[in-house]
Amino acid sequence: MSRPAIPREAERSTRSTPTTIRAGDAAAPRHPYREGMLELHDVTKRYGERLALDHVSFAVGDGRLTGFVGGNGAGKTTTMRIILGVLASDGGTVLLDGAPVGAADRRRFGYMPEERGLYPKMKVLEQTVYLARLHGWAPAAARANALELLERLGLGERTDDTIESLSLGNQQRAQIAAALVHRPEMLVLDEPFSGLDPMAVETVQAVLADVAATGVPVLFSSHQLDIVERLCDDLVIIAGGRIAASGTGEALRTQHGTERWELLVAGDAGWLRQQPGISVVEFDGGWAVFEAESDAAREAALTEAVSRGGLVSFSRERTSLAQIFKEVVQ
Missing domain, CATH: 3.40.50.300 (P-loop containing nucleotide triphosphate hydrolases)
Known part of the structure; x- marks a missing residue:
């Protein structure tokens, strides 16, 4: 107009x-x-x-x-x-x-x-x-x-x-x-x-x-x-x-974000590295960020965390603009 x-x-x-x-x-x-x-x-x-x-x-x-x-x-x-x-x-x-x-x-x-x-x-x-x-x-x-x-x-x-x-x-x-x-x-x-x-x-x-x-x-x-x-x-x-x-x-x-999940447990989360279908991106004691190759793999990781006790939080990580920027310009 x-x-x-x-x-x-x-x-x-x-x-x-x-x-x-x-x-x-x-x-x-x-x-x-x-x-x-x-x-x-x-x-x-x-x-x-x-x-x-x-x-x-x-x-x-x-x-x-x-x-x-x-x-x-x-x-x-x-x-x-x-x-x-x-x-x-x-x-x-x-x-x-x-x-x-x-x-x-x-x-x-x-x-x-x-x-x-x-x-x-x-x-x-x-x-x-x-x-x-x-x-x-x-x-x-x-x-x-x-x-x-x-x-x-x-x-x-x-x-x-x-x-x-x-x-x-x-x-x-x-x-x-x-x-x-x-x-x-x-x-x-x-x-x-x-x-x-x-x-x-x-x-x-x-x-x-x-x-x-x-x-x-x-x-x-x-x-x-x-x-x-x-x-x-x-x-x-x-x-x-x-x-x-x-x-x-x-x-x-x-369009460009990678689906990642954040896990926080009271103990050590090192066991997550052995989970089938899981790729750990960041790790520090009881805190980890990971990618899952399928919904089933993600659910299995959550079930394992609950069974071990001490689950504090589990959530989807919000993709940052910095991550998107790196993704689209590379």
Whole structure:
């Protein structure tokens, strides 16, 4: 479904009255411009003889947090730069709400590159307000939104500090504020959690979840797979310029996960190594993780554990994103 055109005057008027959106609001308002999704279809990119992107296709849904993961040189940053129009593709299409993404659409995107790109000698608040003003916000509204956002990101006491005087972690928070201050309708972040301590990670996670709750599609790359697994609705795994897997976490576990079982007994679980049809993956005293070649082999192992006494727990192990990643990229 295509988006109705928004007159510039109306667009600026809407942005001059920002609303506060908190996690857990009963009826958080949807983003005023968002309907649909961002889609990539068969996007290719060459650097000389090297094929950097090979028919890359995936979608970032309306209000969905999508994690984009892959090894160094897999094609994540190249893909993001093509979405933003920083690079031109050699083939394929990038669509927003079913229509090709144009310059007007991209002006309403938010982007945080992996390399920090803020003016080092500008003050934090001054820089953030300036970027909001570039996107058409009125001075008072730009300042109010910047102050609120910086407070939420833990920079409320650093607004008069220069960017260069901040720690690397706080510079990262300022960079995130720069990408969010104009309330973008599409958000693309390259390694937003890099250099953040655990408390800062939680803060940024909450802010990004709030942004998605307003209907904004959010695409971000990260090498921190535990964060991606915890935060994202959807996952896209890229390897060697090709999409190796994509979908929800549960869908990927179903498609690529290995069924494993966790056993904990009061005594020693070494006997499990002798069980027919059982392959022990990890073992430590009374704790073991194993694979079973059949349901019958698994049930027999459980029956043996019960008969020996001291069974504490028996459950199916949840396949981690790290395990899925290794499975699909090898």
